[in-house]
Amino acid sequence: MNALRWLCLPVVCLGLTACETTSSRSSIVLTGDPLVDGPAAIRNGPARDRVLWQYRMALAYLRRGQYPQAAAILDQALARINAIYGADKDAKKARNLFQTESKKGFIGEPYERVMAYYYRGILYWHAGEPDNARACFRNAQIIDADAENKSYAADYVLPDYLDGFINDDLGGDGADAIKRANENAKMWRPPGFDRAANVFFFVDYGNGPAKFATGEYSQELRFQCHDSPVRSARVRVGGRDLKAPPYDDLCFQATTRGGRVMDHILANKAVFKGTTATVGTAAIITGAVLATQHDTQTAGLAVMGAGLIATIISAATTPAADTRTWESLPLYLSFTFAQLPPGQQTATVEFFDASNRTIAGLAKTITFTVPERPAVPGSGQTGDVVIFVSDKSTTPQTL
Amino acid sequence: MKTTWQLTLGMMGLATLLSGCATSGVKNPSGIPVTEMRADERGFVAGTGIESQDIVTVADKMARGLLSVPEIVNAKATPRIVCLPVKNDTAFPINKDIFLEEIMANLNEKAAGKMRFLARERMSELEAERNLKRTGAVTSSTDPNVQQFKGADFMLTGNLMGTTTTTSAGRSDYILYSFKLIDPNTSDVLWQGSHRIKKQGQSDAVYR
Numbered sequence: 001m002n003a004l005r006w007l008c009l010p011v012v013c014l015g016l017t018a019c020e021t022t023s024s025r026s027s028i029v030l031t032g033d034p035l036v037d038g039p040a041a042i043r044n045g046p047a048r049d050r051v052l053w054q055y056r057m058a059l060a061y062l063r064r065g066q067y068p069q070a071a072a073i074l075d076q077a078l079a080r081i082n083a084i085y086g087a088d089k090d091a092k093k094a095r096n097l098f099q100t101e102s103k104k105g106f107i108g109e110p111y112e113r114v115m116a117y118y119y120r121g122i123l124y125w126h127a128g129e130p131d132n133a134r135a136c137f138r139n140a141q142i143i144d145a146d147a148e149n150k151s152y153a154a155d156y157v158l159p160d161y162l163d164g165f166i167n168d169d170l171g172g173d174g175a176d177a178i179k180r181a182n183e184n185a186k187m188w189r190p191p192g193f194d195r196a197a198n199v200f201f202f203v204d205y206g207n208g209p210a211k212f213a214t215g216e217y218s219q220e221l222r223f224q225c226h227d228s229p230v231r232s233a234r235v236r237v238g239g240r241d242l243k244a245p246p247y248d249d250l251c252f253q254a255t256t257r258g259g260r261v262m263d264h265i266l267a268n269k270a271v272f273k274g275t276t277a278t279v280g281t282a283a284i285i286t287g288a289v290l291a292t293q294h295d296t297q298t299a300g301l302a303v304m305g306a307g308l309i310a311t312i313i314s315a316a317t318t319p320a321a322d323t324r325t326w327e328s329l330p331l332y333l334s335f336t337f338a339q340l341p342p343g344q345q346t347a348t349v350e351f352f353d354a355s356n357r358t359i360a361g362l363a364k365t366i367t368f369t370v371p372e373r374p375a376v377p378g379s380g381q382t383g384d385v386v387i388f389v390s391d392k393s394t395t396p397q398t399l
Numbered sequence: 400m401k402t403t404w405q406l407t408l409g410m411m412g413l414a415t416l417l418s419g420c421a422t423s424g425v426k427n428p429s430g431i432p433v434t435e436m437r438a439d440e441r442g443f444v445a446g447t448g449i450e451s452q453d454i455v456t457v458a459d460k461m462a463r464g465l466l467s468v469p470e471i472v473n474a475k476a477t478p479r480i481v482c483l484p485v486k487n488d489t490a491f492p493i494n495k496d497i498f499l500e501e502i503m504a505n506l507n508e509k510a511a512g513k514m515r516f517l518a519r520e521r522m523s524e525l526e527a528e529r530n531l532k533r534t535g536a537v538t539s540s541t542d543p544n545v546q547q548f549k550g551a552d553f554m555l556t557g558n559l560m561g562t563t564t565t566t567s568a569g570r571s572d573y574i575l576y577s578f579k580l581i582d583p584n585t586s587d588v589l590w591q592g593s594h595r596i597k598k599q600g601q602s603d604a605v606y607r
Contacts, residue, residue: 082446085570085600094605104605124492132492138563139490145565146607170486261567261607 034060034328048090051077052106055116055326062119063390065366065397071123077116081107094322095265097272101322110147111209111254112326114140118159118333119388122202125166126386134166148258155184155256157247158333168193186252188245190335197337198384199237199370203244205230205351205391206331209254211323217273219266219319225251228331230351230359230391237347238340244349246332262321269319276314283307330390340385342372349389364389365396447572447598448491449559457576457594458501464592465502466510468580470553480580481517481551489561489574496520498557502578517551553589554581569601 028045030037038057042050054077061070084091084107094104107113121136140159147153154160164177174193182189206228214220233244284307290300344367351362371383387399436442439455465471471478482499503516518525525548532543541547561574573595580590601607 082448084602084606085446086603088603091603091605095603101605104603107606120492129492129495131487132495135487135490135492139492142490142563142565142570146567146570148567172488261604265604 048103048105049324050105051080051108052324052326055108055112056328058116058119059326059328062123062388063393065388065394065399067123067126067388067399071120071127074116074120074123078120080105081113081116094262097269098316098318100318100320101262101266102320102324104322106322106324108326109211109254110143110257111250112329113143114156114159114253115250115326115329117143121159121162122386122388125200125384126388128384130166130170130384134163134170137162137166144253144257147256148260149256152253152256152258156253157181157185157190158335160184161190161247162335165193169195185247187249188247190247191337194337194339196339199340199345199368200337200384200386201235201242201244201335201347201349202386202388203233203235203334203336203349203390204330204332205233205246205334208327208329208331209251209325210327211321211325213321213323215270215319217270217319219270219321221260221263221266221321221323223251223254225255226331229353230332230362231354232352232356233334233391234350234352235336235338235347235389236350237338237345240338242336242338244334244336246334248333250329250331250333266319266321269317273314273317273319276310276317280307280310280312280314283310328392330392340370342370344369347387347389351391362391363395364391364393366399367396368399447570447600449489449493449574453574453576453596454497454501456596458498458505460594461502461576461578461592462505462509464578464590465506465555465580466513468590470580470582470589471514474552477512478514478552479517479549480514480553480555481519483554483556485557485559487559489559490563490572491561491574493559498576499555502555517549522548551583554583555579556581567607569599571597571599573597 028037028040034053034056038053038060041053045053054073058070058074058077061067061073088105090103090105093099094101096103108116117136117140121133121140123133124130124136125133137159141154141156141163144156145154158181160177161181164174164181166174167177168174178190178193207226209223209225212222212224214222232246235242235244283303287300287302287304287307290296290303293300346365346367349364349366351359353359366387366389368385368387370385385399434442438451439459441450441452482503485493485495485498487493487495506514507516528537529543529548531537532539555578557576557578559574559576561572563573564571574597575593575595577591577593579588581588
């Protein structure tokens with residue numbers, strides 16, 4: 001009879017632990033198209049994933065040449081990531097022993113936030129607001145400034161370079177920024193400024209880093225770097241060939257920052273989980289041995305119960321790292337520019353492999369119009385044409 | 400026997416408590432009601448950048464400053480002012496028109512008649528209307544062939560400059576809001592007003 005009562009205990013405990021509140025959200029069937037999945041996920045999915053979907057949608061719009069839509073959705077994401085200071089209920093949950101890191105509202109790792117600002121900067125410049133574009137490039141570099149490994153803090157090339165370029169273009173002094181950009185350039189040094197340039201190409205290619213987790217309890221966040229077949233690009237426009245070599249490598253950026261504060265929290269969770277599991281198992285075994293003796297049966301059962309509780313606590317502890325990823329990001333970022341006369345122009349962008357051979361099937365064609373220079377400089381209309389093109393852009397595009 | 404049952408009940412209670420820690424319930428099932436706030440009030444959603452309360456504070460200060468400029472106060476004829484786009488040299492993208500709109504609205508409310516603003520940002524529409532009048536497509540109460548668009552007596556310019564520090568202790572942003580009233584004939588700076596705001600914050604550890 002006694003044994004029956006004690007057998008009931010774990011069953012009741014398991015039953016109780018299963019009494020989790022279920023989410024009222026309906027499940028989402030993913031199609032692989034961010035512009036189909038994103039709205040559905042934002043509408044019906046967890047709010048904590050909203051920014052991730054906004055990132056994905058913005059880049060998808062950008063690659064289709066739908067710049068206003070990309071800007072609108074990126075603004076929503078940036079509004080969220082700018083308001084992360086102070087107390088946050090979801091963030092507090094993610095620190096809890098019994099909640100995973102992915103319970104926090106996604107804003108992305110620093111390289112992902114940098115890219116959100118980088119793309120918004122491109123869109124501001126495209127919209128004729130170079131000073132707001134400069135603000136975004138500046139913020140992109142600032143986001144990378146608090147790296148644990150100070151050798152790799154604020155070491156992006158293009159954000160500094162573009163900050164300086166626009167500063168120079170607006171009549172300021174961009175010398176410091178270009179100096180920093182050149183110091184950080186590990187692959188190629190960006191070209192000198194040209195105030196006469198009026199058409200600017202942002203080119204990116206390759207597949208950005210993927211996140212995965214290692215460790216006994218998946219508590220260690222890691223980045224997987226893909227070897228890109230595309231190693232450089234060339235823009236052919238107005239009878240000129242403009243090189244677009246890689247200036248920034250997102251995988252390098254993702255993997256060189258050093259540890260996060262959250263890594264220490266997850267490591268502590270993992271230690272707690274391991275310790276409680278060991279103590280629980282030892283207590284159950286010891287208790288079982290004691291319970292076989294008539295004199296120590298009560299004490300043995302109590303020790304078994306304590307071991308069971310410790311095991312339940314261990315099972316409920318979740319140190320898993322957050323591996324949600326903005327997976328559509330590129331690996332390499334590039335930039336080039338030209339001075340073109342007013343009128344309609346067509347640019348062809350080709351991508352090359354490590355042996356400098358053209359990769360078939362990736363060429364993109366963009367038709368755009370170069371306006372007359374504005375009569376009044378500083379009127380807010382720059383006359384600049386800013387074009388984004390990726391090896392994953394749709395083609396042809398008419399802007 | 401009594402001790403065993405007490406122990407059983409105690410463990411069940413503890414298990415219930417622990418299982419509660421692992422639940423992922425529906426957050427705010429009833430939603431959060433809309434909270435109306437004053438534009439000059441710091442809300443519960445805040446960052447270290449340029450926010451509504453900064454815009455209101457800066458615009459109010461600049462409008463009051465402009466009203467004390469002798470060239471405006473003692474002008475014999477109502478001076479005409481053109482607002483040039485604000486230059487943003489911070490790390491925060493902003494809607495640049497909002498500062499000047501706020502300043503203009505403040506001045507028009509508080510000092511209507513002491514100064515007039517010229518709607519240069521609407522020149523293309525204004526020229527189209529004038530051309531319609533000139534062609535006789537629409538009526539005109541004055542001779543449309545006479546140039547009536549007014550030139551500026553003063554120009555109002557704004558500059559936002561900032562510096563940012565980011566360390567493991569958090570982020571600190573300092574922004575200088577500076578506005579100038581310039582005489583376009585002489586390039587004299589007749590008035591300059593400024594306001595400084597410094598904000599610091601640190602995100603939750605899960606974001607660091």
